[in-house]
Amino acid sequence: MRLKSLLPFGNYNSTLRPCRAFGSTSKFRKVDRQAFQQLPSSPARTRFAPSPTGYLHLGSLRTALFNYLLAKATGGQFVLRIEDTDNKRTIPDAEERLYRDLKWAGLQWDEGPDIGGSYGPYKQSERTALYQEHAQKLLQSGHAYRCFCSSEKLGELARRRASLGLPTDYDRTCHGMPREQSDERASAGDPFVIRLRVPSEPPEYIDLVYGPVGKPNRNKKAQNLGEALYEDPVLLKSDGLPTYHLANVVDDHHMQITHVLRAAEWMSSTPKHLTMYNAFGWKAPQFAHVGLLQDGSRQKFSKRKGDLDIRRFGDQGIFPEALLNYVALYGWSHHHKSDFLSLSDLIASFDMKFTKGNTIVQPHKLMYLQKKYAAKYAKEGGPQFEALVDRVFEAVQQEFEAPSWFPEYEYTNPLQGQVLKKQIATVLKYTAKNYTTSREFFDHYKYYFCDLPLPPFRNDSSPKCATIKDFEQNLANIKRSLRDVNTEDWTESTIKELLLMTAKKFEGISRLDVDKKSDEEDEKQAYQALLWYLRWGIARGGSGPSMHTTMAILGKEVCLQRLDELLDRLESLRGESK
Numbered sequence: 001m002r003l004k005s006l007l008p009f010g011n012y013n014s015t016l017r018p019c020r021a022f023g024s025t026s027k028f029r030k031v032d033r034q035a036f037q038q039l040p041s042s043p044a045r046t047r048f049a050p051s052p053t054g055y056l057h058l059g060s061l062r063t064a065l066f067n068y069l070l071a072k073a074t075g076g077q078f079v080l081r082i083e084d085t086d087n088k089r090t091i092p093d094a095e096e097r098l099y100r101d102l103k104w105a106g107l108q109w110d111e112g113p114d115i116g117g118s119y120g121p122y123k124q125s126e127r128t129a130l131y132q133e134h135a136q137k138l139l140q141s142g143h144a145y146r147c148f149c150s151s152e153k154l155g156e157l158a159r160r161r162a163s164l165g166l167p168t169d170y171d172r173t174c175h176g177m178p179r180e181q182s183d184e185r186a187s188a189g190d191p192f193v194i195r196l197r198v199p200s201e202p203p204e205y206i207d208l209v210y211g212p213v214g215k216p217n218r219n220k221k222a223q224n225l226g227e228a229l230y231e232d233p234v235l236l237k238s239d240g241l242p243t244y245h246l247a248n249v250v251d252d253h254h255m256q257i258t259h260v261l262r263a264a265e266w267m268s269s270t271p272k273h274l275t276m277y278n279a280f281g282w283k284a285p286q287f288a289h290v291g292l293l294q295d296g297s298r299q300k301f302s303k304r305k306g307d308l309d310i311r312r313f314g315d316q317g318i319f320p321e322a323l324l325n326y327v328a329l330y331g332w333s334h335h336h337k338s339d340f341l342s343l344s345d346l347i348a349s350f351d352m353k354f355t356k357g358n359t360i361v362q363p364h365k366l367m368y369l370q371k372k373y374a375a376k377y378a379k380e381g382g383p384q385f386e387a388l389v390d391r392v393f394e395a396v397q398q399e400f401e402a403p404s405w406f407p408e409y410e411y412t413n414p415l416q417g418q419v420l421k422k423q424i425a426t427v428l429k430y431t432a433k434n435y436t437t438s439r440e441f442f443d444h445y446k447y448y449f450c451d452l453p454l455p456p457f458r459n460d461s462s463p464k465c466a467t468i469k470d471f472e473q474n475l476a477n478i479k480r481s482l483r484d485v486n487t488e489d490w491t492e493s494t495i496k497e498l499l500l501m502t503a504k505k506f507e508g509i510s511r512l513d514v515d516k517k518s519d520e521e522d523e524k525q526a527y528q529a530l531l532w533y534l535r536w537g538i539a540r541g542g543s544g545p546s547m548h549t550t551m552a553i554l555g556k557e558v559c560l561q562r563l564d565e566l567l568d569r570l571e572s573l574r575g576e577s578k
Contacts, residue, residue, distance in 0.1 A: 043076035052094035080112035202271030208288035378432035395438035463529035537566025
């Protein structure tokens with residue numbers, strides 16, 4: 001009889017859903033959708049509250065960024081708080097990594113454990129007495145109760161519920177225990193937790209993303225089976241430490257947080273938190289729940305699985321500005337024509353216009369932004385470009401010392417020291433628009449920094465407008481002309497003019513390609529054919545800037561040396577064809 005009498009007050013599941021229409025609840029009958037998408041008129045105090053049970057990943061970085069942007073866009077404060085009450089799952093170096101990763105990303109907090117502030121301490125492990133005090137207040141007001149159920153009993157209840165296909169919520173065994181009996185057992189030392197007494201109809205609220213959030217769905221299956229389901233979450237554990245629910249609400253209130261931007265997975269917890277705000281008589285912050293980031297298989301990213309750990313991006317050479325720009329594009333819409341937005345652009349443009357639903361992350365977008373930022377750094381020069389050059393310089397040196405693709409390989413005549421660094425800076429000036437990582441940069445352009453063997457001749461892709469003998473003769477002419485160029489005149493324009501003149505005098509092309517309509521077309525075809533052979537011989541078949549630019553960067557001595565090798569190979573090929 002007791003369970004049946006309680007059923008109407010608790011048979012609902014934890015999924016709250018947005019109202020179908022803005023007028024579907026009397027409380028929120030008149031709500032302007034655009035009104036709550038605007039920035040607040042007063043400075044916002046936001047917080048990022050990670051737990052050191054894992055490392056910062058892509059989803060948590062986005063949460064931190066959105067809170068940071070809201071604070072900065074309104075002239076408010078961004079608070080860092082460490083929720084370190086889960087001792088069993090805490091990772092020893094996770095907290096320090098959080099500090100380093102956030103600073104690397106460019107998100108500096110205004111208050112936090114390492115710099116202090118007016119509302120500290122900012123680590124939950126140092127605020128235990130405050131949580132215990134507020135748990136007692138909820139007990140005294142009747143909004144919470146002690147639960148003496150053993151872990152064995154709760155485990156058995158959960159298993160039975162799971163076998164029935166029901167949520168493993170509590171059954172309120174201790175809910176009706178008289179106050180005197182509860183006090184007596186607590187005084188006798190019986191272990192207990194403190195649970196929140198969740199009302200039968202949890203508070204409705206306006207979410208800044210989804211609008212009015214309505215009543216939860218009642219669990220009809222539980223009603224039919226005569227099972228009582230109650231979402232009375234534990235607030236204070238038997239060891240006296242708080243759970244996320246209690247500490248989160250108490251801290252947000254005492255730190256005067258005005259806006260909570262977090263992932264949509266916390267949406268089901270919000271009614272419980274609002275229940276506590278109401279019980280304490282506090283004004284709740286405004287909530288915005290942003291859809292989750294998902295991988296290609298629509299699985300959410302998780303810090304406990306190490307998904308997209310932020311340090312991995314840094315280790316791969318991803319620019320922090322590119323990564324922030326990247327995560328900002330998921331779950332938030334902007335009015336700019338381009339997605340290329342610096343942190344200052346994001347602050348200036350930020351509003352509460354978040355998109356609904358989860359988002360699948362697209363890796364190619366990050367590479368697009370990486371190239372954009374590399375090109376920007378190369379164009380502007382300055383500290384960021386110098387840092388890029390230093391990063392590539394270090395990576396190239398490491399590759400020369402220990403080749404990643406074949407440890408026993410030895411590069412021939414690698415550039416060293418300042419000569420190498422200057423060469424890297426020069427190549428980056430021309431190729432930054434295609435830059436992704438230092439490793440890929442070296443793979444594409446290593447022919448600028450060391451001697452590489454001439455790759456095999458590809459007859460299937462080689463020009464067919466003249467014979468190998470004809471090309472050998474004309475390339476020899478190019479070599480003689482290049483040898484006569486003074487070092488100070490070794491420029492892109494000089495080299496290009498010389499190559500064009502050779503193409504005009506190219507002998508043999510008309511004889512093999514009699515259908516050409518004009519000398520101009522002959523010259524163009526000859527020029528393109530010569531470039532193919534020069535790229536094969538001088539650039540070792542690698543991609544990159546134009547050949548006259550490449551030759552200007554490599555210098556006269558290197559180009560002549562590689563032309564000698566090219567001519568020797570052509571002579572050998574000609575002999576093999578006889």
